[in-house]
Amino acid sequence: MALFSTLTKPKTMETLQTLNSHRSIRKYKNLKVEQNLLNTILEAGCRASTTGNMQVYSIVVTTNEGIKEKLAPAHFNQPGVVQAPVILTFCADFNRFNKWCKLSKAEPGYDNFLSFMTAAIDALLVAQNVCVAAEDKGLGICYYGTTTYNAQKIIDTLNLPKGVVPITTVTLGYADEQPDLTDRLPLEAVVHQDTYKDYSPDDIDRIYKEKESSPLYQQFVKENNKETLAQVFTDVRYKKADNEHFSNELMKVLKNQGFL
Template sequence: MSLSDKIRGKELIQLIFDLLSSHTSIRKYKNSQLSKEQISELISVAQHAASSHFVQAYSVVWVTDEQIKKKIGELSKNMIQMETAGAVLVCCVDFQRLHVAGLMNDTTIVTDSAENVLVGTADVAIFAQNLAIAAESKGYGICYIGGVRNKPTEISELLDLPERVFPVFAMTVGVPDEQHEVKPRLPVEAILHENGYDSEKYHSLLSAYDKTMEEYYETRGSNQKSTNWTKSMADFLKVPRRTHIKGFLASRGFTWK
């Protein structure tokens, strides 16, 4: 490899690192719609994500109908995103396709297990992150919308999702019409454990991180507030959330066997 090739290689690596480190959630777009060719290209690239045992247990519903889009916005409480996004994609765990694959081989496959919920959720999440990176590399903004789990039954009916398929989140993609500062992440030391889990380090690390987040929230360009990370997490997680999900998954054929 020549010196110029090595330099170009290092520049490419730095560009990738910069892209991954620059992510912000975009919630307002310039209402420039993506074409079928553009969506197909992004999906094709995203499909090269890793998949447990290559089951590829995910599907995407691209919502182009304005009435359906509006209804999903209402159900997920994300109206502005749905109204302005260049594309609305509902990302689903999908074992229906695998069920058909089993029938083609005179086999009834087992889908209703906790393991398959984990496998499918991991598959769709890894796929979607590939999709997000592909979109951002093209200059688009994206946002994950977990709000589809507020009303998963209604959204499943709206999208004609069959048994063995359920929505995990939506993703909006489009030309950004807003700019945000990158949120400071937890320090690496809080995430990385060596040879065993260490809970003792959290008090000092999280106290320092709280100060970082307090400064970020107070000085960012919009939606300024006075709080920190541990307080916001304590408030967010002090009660069970979306307790309907277990029953909803059972209605989709996942009974946690």
């Protein structure tokens, strides 16, 4: 037992170090990611948990420069989408499973919102596995939340059939920058013991005090001519009108793709 503990402990420490060292990388070296390495990372990703072992997700791997250029507008032309050697689009995918059911004399009943949520969760689980595996192999990654904002553009560019919806996009490659670790709220802010404990005004003040006092975020407030950091989020970065617009667009996508 002592020998087993000694052999496994270093790897455990390496895994925790990988998780605690996560950075969003937006600048990449002009170096190709070898196919064998990419396959190793994707295989690790596909070991993620999945509902009923159905694996109702797909990963579209884009390395073609022309297609990356076409994807860029859907991600508001963020430079990393074109610069990164690999773009991974993780999709909720009931198309494959539905076809299998029909060919096997089974009638699928997955044209509903619950099924979309099931597949979306599957896609996000595999995406996070891929990201951890990539970082463990010395690569950099960045998630792009713009995927669901402009899902229809991505569907058109990647030729996604009915039953498939893009959920998130990840750029992957060798980092050409070493940004500081992004701040995180203290553990007490997100962990509830046994049952949910709602937050008092004093709790909120304490939890967000460090973030609000950060020079970086104070600069955000000043640059945007706002009174508080919260106003930067509500009035500038994630506005109500934008949220409602992109919500409506996503609902159209879900209807068109057969989930509503």
